[in-house]
Amino acid sequence: MGLLVLIPVSALLVIVQTAVLPFFELLDGRADLVLLLVVAWALTGRLLQSMVLGLVAGMLLDLLSGVPLGVSAIALIAAANVATLAQGRVWRAHQFAALGAVLLATTVYYAILGLVVLLIHPGTDISLALARIVLPAALLNLLLAIPAAQLVGSLERTLYPPKVAL
Amino acid sequence: MPRFSPRLLLTASLLLLALSVLILSQAGYLRPAEGLVLRPLVALQGVIGPRLAALRDLASSPGDVATLRARNVELEAEVTRLQQEVITLREQAAEVDVLAALLNFARGAPQNRYVAARVIGSDASPFLRALWIDAGTNAGVARGMPVVNQSGLVGRIIEVYPTASRVSLITDPAEAVNVRLQDSRADGVTSAQPNGELRVDMIDQDAEVVPGELVLTSGLGGNYPPQIPVGQVISVRRRDFEVFQQAVVTPSVDFDDLEILLIVASFTPLTTQPGQ
Numbered sequence: 001m002g003l004l005v006l007i008p009v010s011a012l013l014v015i016v017q018t019a020v021l022p023f024f025e026l027l028d029g030r031a032d033l034v035l036l037l038v039v040a041w042a043l044t045g046r047l048l049q050s051m052v053l054g055l056v057a058g059m060l061l062d063l064l065s066g067v068p069l070g071v072s073a074i075a076l077i078a079a080a081n082v083a084t085l086a087q088g089r090v091w092r093a094h095q096f097a098a099l100g101a102v103l104l105a106t107t108v109y110y111a112i113l114g115l116v117v118l119l120i121h122p123g124t125d126i127s128l129a130l131a132r133i134v135l136p137a138a139l140l141n142l143l144l145a146i147p148a149a150q151l152v153g154s155l156e157r158t159l160y161p162p163k164v165a166l
Numbered sequence: 167m168p169r170f171s172p173r174l175l176l177t178a179s180l181l182l183l184a185l186s187v188l189i190l191s192q193a194g195y196l197r198p199a200e201g202l203v204l205r206p207l208v209a210l211q212g213v214i215g216p217r218l219a220a221l222r223d224l225a226s227s228p229g230d231v232a233t234l235r236a237r238n239v240e241l242e243a244e245v246t247r248l249q250q251e252v253i254t255l256r257e258q259a260a261e262v263d264v265l266a267a268l269l270n271f272a273r274g275a276p277q278n279r280y281v282a283a284r285v286i287g288s289d290a291s292p293f294l295r296a297l298w299i300d301a302g303t304n305a306g307v308a309r310g311m312p313v314v315n316q317s318g319l320v321g322r323i324i325e326v327y328p329t330a331s332r333v334s335l336i337t338d339p340a341e342a343v344n345v346r347l348q349d350s351r352a353d354g355v356t357s358a359q360p361n362g363e364l365r366v367d368m369i370d371q372d373a374e375v376v377p378g379e380l381v382l383t384s385g386l387g388g389n390y391p392p393q394i395p396v397g398q399v400i401s402v403r404r405r406d407f408e409v410f411q412q413a414v415v416t417p418s419v420d421f422d423d424l425e426i427l428l429i430v431a432s433f434t435p436l437t438t439q440p441g442q
Contacts (some may be wrong), residue, residue: 063207069188
């Protein structure tokens with residue numbers, strides 16, 4: 001049920017990310033809406049769904065980019081895993097736990113993407129890419145982390161209302 | 167046999183799946199499937215993208231307005247500059263027309279030597295019909311020299327300074343020009359009225375003067391060279407009891423539109439006054 005809703009939502013976010021976010025860049029970095037969705041959904045405790053979502057949404061992202069198909073999927077699956085590593089120990093203990101999760105996920109996500117880009121284009125200036133793309137993107141992701149977590153949390157509660165014992 | 171956590175297994179499976187997709191894609195096996203998925207995605211992007219971009223434009227419009235205003239100011243300044251340039255060029259084009267006409271006029275009498283001068287002002291007195299030009303003794307201009315333009319006779323030099331001269335127009339009441347009517351061959355003398363109207367007096371009663379006849383300088387008296395157009399007869403007043411008949415003439419020169427004049431420098435007027 002959750003994936004039936006999340007996959008169209010992720011498709012929509014993929015389009016927004018490719019059609020609109022390029023106009024809202026910070027330096028050359030832009031917010032990763034799909035990553036935020038995957039991480040936020042993982043933080044609700046539905047890791048399996050978030051990883052499947054990462055797989056599907058990552059492929060959609062790759063279809064609209066020059067990255068080989070599957071790379072973003074791998075990066076998103078890894079990001080979802082990393083984001084939930086400390087689940088139950090740290091993240092749920094604090095209101096701003098999503099910030100840490102998103103920061104970790106963004107780091108892993110860009111590490112994988114960066115590695116692939118280096119393999120495809122060996123001459124890429126890593127320090128420049130870090131300064132102009134990764135760090136601004138991380139900042140934007142952090143800014144959107146809490147609103148994203150709250151929105152996705154609301155969606156999760158709507159799709160999976162808590163069971164009430166009578 | 168070691169026990170793997172479900173999470174690890176799941177992650178590994180999904181990563182393996184993604185890796186498989188990556189390899190298959192790189193090998194080109196997924197090309198048809200990619201096209202199949204991409205088609206609706208791109209169609210959706212085509213629908214949503216422009217609308218979201220329009221919303222973005224709306225949101226960013228205040229900034230755009232400021233930019234547009236600044237650009238508008240720049241363009242207005244540019245328009246003003248270009249308008250000034252157009253005015254200058256039009257003036258130059260008009261001047262070229264005048265000079266070409268003057269050149270044609272000068273070619274008509276190649277025996278004459280001309281000095282070109284620009285009109286720099288009119289006489290300060292409203293009662294005198296005279297002009298100031300920017301050529302004087304330094305340019306070889308002398309008192310009494312006739313002044314013409316491409317249409318005909320303008321007047322004569324009455325005051326000369328090193329760099330400027332004063333030209334008395336033939337429409338000045340003090341001026342009198344000996345003229346000849348081209349067809350009737352009758353001689354006469356112009357007399358200007360205070361309102362600028364030009365008349366030819368002293369026309370013989372026997373002369374058959376008709377409206378439309380050309381009036382040229384006759385050269386009599388030695389003040390002006392002959393054959394310079396002065397005007398055209400528009401009406402004739404002939405009374406039997408008068409000795410002479412009179413013609414009203416419209417000057418061939420438009421005295422309200424004088425810019426560049428030619429001084430006939432090769433012409434030396436005759437004078438009866440000693441010392442001049």
